[in-house]
Amino acid sequence: MTRAPIGRRRALGVIALGAVGVAAGTTGWVSGLGAPAGSGRLALGAGGRLLVQPAVLASRDGVLDVELTAAPGVALAGRDTSALGFNGTSPGPTLRVAPGDLLRIRLTNHLDAPTNLHLHGVHVSPQGRGDNPFLSIAAGSGFDYAYRIPTDHPTGTYWYHPHHHGYIADQLFGGLVGALLIEHGQDLPVAADRVLMITDTTLDAAGRVVPVGAMDKMMGRQGELVLLNGQHHPAIPATPGVAQRWRIINACTSRVLALRLEQHPLTQIAHDGVFLPAPTDRDQIVLAPAGRADVIVHPARAGQYVLVTDPYDRGSGMMGMMSGGATGPITLATLAVAGPVGSSPPLPATLPAPPVPQGPVDGQRALTFAMGMGGMGSGGMGGMGGMGMSFTIDGRGFDARRDDQTVRLGSTEDWTITNTSSMDHPFHLHVWRFHVLADSTGTPRTATFQDVVLIPARGWVRLRILFTDYPGRSVYHCHTADHEDAGMMGTLTVTT
């Protein structure tokens, strides 16, 4: 590449240095996110292989105004690539707002395809310039979004990504993702507070993102490179005895993560941005595409411990095809514990989990997710036409003009979602979050809200959904982004 990427590389270096300061440069009872950039005491190693944090853009006086430019040509895994990013990086900047804030985003589209923006998991209005998935921002144009975060919004880990039907998988696989943190002062004091955004993609020798074929789209593509904050296998620095918080975001296009940290439990404190009732030690955390887990890691002794994602069986799709990909664990990072032993206060025994809805329940609905050969639905889009596959909900492919579900504002409903196919589909609903009541596997459920849940192959999940505020129109869909692009999405209208 010629001149332009060099300038971009310099800019990236500056961002990376500042961000390492934010992540690693605080001690004791200080939230790493609150520290000014550049206060770091940890120098970037010569190899530059320490985990970097995306640049942080934080609100002031109740407002965050940001410009996000989506464009190709970012560095990934230390190489210049044709991958996509926001403001020159993938992941894009971490946006940090508080409940009650006004978030304004000017999105500029420097891609060669239409795009738009979605705040995943955030409870804001879907109307107008809000979290509206029906907008189309043409290549070369821009749009001004404005979102009012409600004052009672749970604080936690969310993210943003494009949501233009037909282009979602390519743009996620390209790298268009970023973290969005809703925070209110220090909700949990830790020595370091890090975003761990996991993406996957496949690059050719020239650094171009490799187009995927019909089979990959049918199964839901999984990239050969699994990256953490755009880095390949970085080191995460830690001090013995000192706890840190990881905000893990599964921003992969379709990959289910099964996370495990060598010789350490992952102490989960939040799921999908919402606190659990109590810290919970887990040997492995399974994260559906788009899911998040906030964990506390508390290493006792110096050493190197790998963070891996284990193979996860999504099922076989159609025609007995296997989900393919790696057969062993994939290493994401190494926790590098060194230095004199420090200490952290114990975690609180309980966490500020919002109460889950007890009812009364105003309505019941049943939805069916299916994969089939040919026939109905708008399957066929995005290159699967040749295989004659259909991806449907209740026998139909996505049509933005059709009203699939109409719900009365203020009601609480129980939805039973059945999956007739032989692979898992991650169900996601915009704006209105749900509580998982039960599923066909009998997995015990945590009493908290979620915004994405795996519907087991040939199984079902039952959800309780609160429609207590925000009238308007939005979508629910499979978060295997290739399936969503192929039609596995429906519209929901909440009426007054």
Ligand code: C2O
């Ligand atoms: Cu992560 Cu419809 O979204």
Ligand code: CU
């Ligand atoms: Cu979403």
Ligand code: CU
């Ligand atoms: Cu699916």
